[in-house]
Amino acid sequence: MPLLKNGSLVDDPWISVADGEPLPAEGAIIVSLTRWQKERANLIARANGLGVRLAAADHAGAIAADLPLLALIALEFPTFRDGRAYSSARLLRERFGFKGELRAVGNVLRDQLLFMHRCGFDAFEVKDTAAVDEWKQAMSEISVFYQAAADGRATAIQLRQQRRPQS
Amino acid sequence: MYRYDEFDAAFVHQRVEQFRDQVARRLNGSLSEDEFRPLRLMNGLYLQLHAYMLRVAIPYGTLSSRQLRALAEIARRYDKGYGHFTTRQNIQFNWPALADIPDILLALAEVEMHAIQTSGNCIRNVTADAFAGAAADEIEDPRVTCEIIRQWSTLHPEFSFLPRKFKIAVTGAPTDRAAVAVHDIGLKIVRNDAGEIGFEVAVGGGQGRTPMLAKVIRPFLPRRHLLSYLEAILRVYNQLGRRDNLYKSRIKILVHEVGTETLTQMVEDEWALIKDGPVELPAGEQERIGRYFAPPPFANLPAEAPRYEAERHRNEAFAAWTRTNVEAHRQQGYAIVTLSLKPAGGVPGDATAEQMDAIADLADRHSFGEIRVSHHQNLILAHVPRADLPDLWRALVALGLATANIGRVSDIIACPGLDFCSLANARSIPVAQRLSERFRDLDRAHDIGELRLNISGCINACGHHHVGHIGILGVDKKGEEFYQITLGGSSAEDAALGALVGPAFAADQVVDAVETIIETYRAHRRTGERFLDTYRRVGLAPFKESLYATA
Ligand code: HEM
Numbered sequence: 236m237p238l239l240k241n242g243s244l245v246d247d248p249w250i251s252v253a254d255g256e257p258l259p260a261e262g263a264i265i266v267s268l269t270r271w272q273k274e275r276a277n278l279i280a281r282a283n284g285l286g287v288r289l290a291a292a293d294h295a296g297a298i299a300a301d302l303p304l305l306a307l308i309a310l311e312f313p314t315f316r317d318g319r320a321y322s323s324a325r326l327l328r329e330r331f332g333f334k335g336e337l338r339a340v341g342n343v344l345r346d347q348l349l350f351m352h353r354c355g356f357d358a359f360e361v362k363d364t365a366a367v368d369e370w371k372q373a374m375s376e377i378s379v380f381y382q383a384a385a386d387g388r389a390t391a392i393q394l395r396q397q398r399r400p401q402s
Numbered sequence: 403m404y405r406y407d408e409f410d411a412a413f414v415h416q417r418v419e420q421f422r423d424q425v426a427r428r429l430n431g432s433l434s435e436d437e438f439r440p441l442r443l444m445n446g447l448y449l450q451l452h453a454y455m456l457r458v459a460i461p462y463g464t465l466s467s468r469q470l471r472a473l474a475e476i477a478r479r480y481d482k483g484y485g486h487f488t489t490r491q492n493i494q495f496n497w498p499a500l501a502d503i504p505d506i507l508l509a510l511a512e513v514e515m516h517a518i519q520t521s522g523n524c525i526r527n528v529t530a531d532a533f534a535g536a537a538a539d540e541i542e543d544p545r546v547t548c549e550i551i552r553q554w555s556t557l558h559p560e561f562s563f564l565p566r567k568f569k570i571a572v573t574g575a576p577t578d579r580a581a582v583a584v585h586d587i588g589l590k591i592v593r594n595d596a597g598e599i600g601f602e603v604a605v606g607g608g609q610g611r612t613p614m615l616a617k618v619i620r621p622f623l624p625r626r627h628l629l630s631y632l633e634a635i636l637r638v639y640n641q642l643g644r645r646d647n648l649y650k651s652r653i654k655i656l657v658h659e660v661g662t663e664t665l666t667q668m669v670e671d672e673w674a675l676i677k678d679g680p681v682e683l684p685a686g687e688q689e690r691i692g693r694y695f696a697p698p699p700f701a702n703l704p705a706e707a708p709r710y711e712a713e714r715h716r717n718e719a720f721a722a723w724t725r726t727n728v729e730a731h732r733q734q735g736y737a738i739v740t741l742s743l744k745p746a747g748g749v750p751g752d753a754t755a756e757q758m759d760a761i762a763d764l765a766d767r768h769s770f771g772e773i774r775v776s777h778h779q780n781l782i783l784a785h786v787p788r789a790d791l792p793d794l795w796r797a798l799v800a801l802g803l804a805t806a807n808i809g810r811v812s813d814i815i816a817c818p819g820l821d822f823c824s825l826a827n828a829r830s831i832p833v834a835q836r837l838s839e840r841f842r843d844l845d846r847a848h849d850i851g852e853l854r855l856n857i858s859g860c861i862n863a864c865g866h867h868h869v870g871h872i873g874i875l876g877v878d879k880k881g882e883e884f885y886q887i888t889l890g891g892s893s894a895e896d897a898a899l900g901a902l903v904g905p906a907f908a909a910d911q912v913v914d915a916v917e918t919i920i921e922t923y924r925a926h927r928r929t930g931e932r933f934l935d936t937y938r939r940v941g942l943a944p945f946k947e948s949l950y951a952t953a
């Protein structure tokens with residue numbers, strides 16, 4: 236699966252390990268929340284990067300205390316219509332202060348990239364390499380934002396207030 | 403009225419171009435219908451029985467005359483010369499071509515309108531009391547709140563893929579003309595003991611196959627916390643609302659399943675963490691938006707208007723119209739006038755392009771260029787000097803818009819039904835037409851008094867049958883159209899869901915059945931009782947008896 240990060244396709248150093256699959260001897264790995272909770276002590280002992288994958292139904296709060304140990308959180312979109320991961324992403328960034336990679340996995344489509352980016356995602360498993368151009372378009376087609384989110388883009392209200400210092 | 407500034411204008415234009423690109427990708431096949439569907443839905447584009455249907459938002463039901471003329475032009479150019487005003491203060495065009503949609507959206511953007519979030523599983527166009535800013539009993543103009551919510555909810559990155567659609571309504575007056583009890587969130591502007599303005603927040607109302615009235619989860623929310631509280635409710639719903647079953651995915655089901663108390667606690671817990679955070683409006687913003695809704699420059703008129711009084715004495719038809727279609731205004735010397743889109747035998751809510759143009763002219767002449775759309779599918783001129791009423795009435799008579807039936811039996815709400823809708827079990831419009839023909843005699847209609855008759859073509863309840871004083875629901879019986887009748891519903895401040903009176907009626911019996919119900923009411927009513935009052939006193943039994951005893 237190509238990985239889109241900061242607008243370009245990058246090599247993905249992470250290995251996503253399914254539940255029940257043996258862990259690779261080394262390398263950065265992503266495991267499910269269940270596996271993390273079960274094998275936490277073993278996993279922490281590994282030398283390489285650790286990431287956890289949250290299913291759409293998993294609550295971000297379940298991993299909050301362990302965030303300092305993690306370099307990556309992957310949030311699943313089982314279908315693009317399932318919007319639960321948007322809330323998880325904002326909570327991870329805005330409430331729990333997660334600074335690592337926040338990766339969108341699953342049914343990740345071009346027309347949702349802007350919403351995802353606004354909620355704090357910075358990496359996207361995309362279906363093909365056309366994603367680079369699509370990303371550029373998706374990031375540039377709308378420039379007015381009506382609500383604060385996890386991306387730090389200035390909102391229309393902030394811009395209006397700057398324009399009118401006194402009123 | 404709210405006016406777009408450069409940010410809003412840039413936004414809607416970008417949005418048009420974005421959709422133009424999406425349509426192009428759909429037409430060249432790079433988007434599948436499944437992938438295109440949510441994108442077109444977020445731009446109000448449905449696929450119906452015969453064609454695409456475009457639903458255009460009329461935020462909080464307020465239109466300028468310029469906007470109404472633009473809608474007339476769209477109806478003429480891209481549709482069959484008419485538009486359909488809906489129960490959610492939107493207008494629908496039933497016959498546009500997919501390839502024309504981007505140009506239609508551009509024409510809308512030119513007059514500060516759009517179709518954003520009129521469908522799809524997102525926060526829909528926020529609705530309000532159609533008498534906002536004019537009603538005599540208003541605490542505060544609800545449109546200020548609606549505009550704040552409109553902006554906050556527009557392309558909300560977290561809440562654009564909710565379990566299901568999400569509808570918010572706001573009333574600024576104790577008399578509820580916005581049906582807040584049957585919305586996902588109903589906000590009622592209230593004043594607390596200290597005289598501060600805030601909201602009573604109710605959650606989990608809705609119609610459809612599991613109708614429910616909203617439960618109050620907070621009796622008083624200080625106004626400045628509006629957005630953080632909404633964000634808390636939406637976040638709880640986005641995370642916990644059911645996604646496994648389409649019919650159980652509205653917030654009303656979540657409220658029902660976890661219980662009002664638990665839901666309230668979850669919302670309050672979430673709110674405690676985001677209250678006073680970046681989502682709140684900064685100081686001054688409420689007032690800035692509020693200024694757009696400042697009252698129009700009313701003249702200092704005397705309470706009495708001799709021209710109006712004289713005409714009322716001389717002209718019984720005019721007098722009858724003033725009794726049903728004219729309401730008290732908060733400003734002395736002014737009145738609120740409802741234009742009936744329910745002529746006998748007509749399609750409820752339809753207006754032709756010519757009518758729209760003419761209404762726009764009348765609004766310029768008599769009502770500060772402003773038009774409202776009510777959730778009863780009528781249009782309103784909200785600020786008419788009483789002395790203008792005779793002239794206005796004559797003009798409306800000529801346009802077929804002066805039927806004196808507002809709040810009467812023929813002021814029917816009806817969904818598109820089987821004539822347009824692919825989900826329908828039965829036709830709604832022809833039933834509405836036959837009923838309004840049967841009760842076309844206005845003296846009789848006035849004798850019957852206030853009555854809300856609502857018709858839906860299937861259990862989705864787009865025609866609000868659950869909250870009609872008399873509700874009619876189209877059902878399918880072995881391939882034939884049948885109609886169930888419910889009694890006792892209300893969408894006003896005394897909100898209630900109707901109760902089924904008994905077995906369904908065939909299409910050729912339903913009008914007679916309604917007549918029987920009305921005659922039963924007349925036989926039982928006490929002086930001053932509306933249909934609803936009598937029903938509440940006597941219950942279903944006498945109606946059952948007269949409907950089914952002879953059968
Ligand atoms: C013809 C195309 C239409 C389709 C396919 C359609 C579909 C639906 C569906 C599926 C629901 C049930 C939603 C649910 O329970 O989650 C619904 C509810 C509703 N629709 Fe429509 N509808 C259409 C037209 C309209 C029109 C023209 C109006 C306004 C006159 C309207 C207003 C409503 C309202 C007020 C509800 C009830 C909302 C609630 O469940 O609380 N719809 N519609």
Ligand code: SF4
Nearest residue numbers: 817823826859860864
């Ligand atoms: S109530 Fe049913 S028939 Fe009527 S418009 Fe809604 S979905 Fe269609």
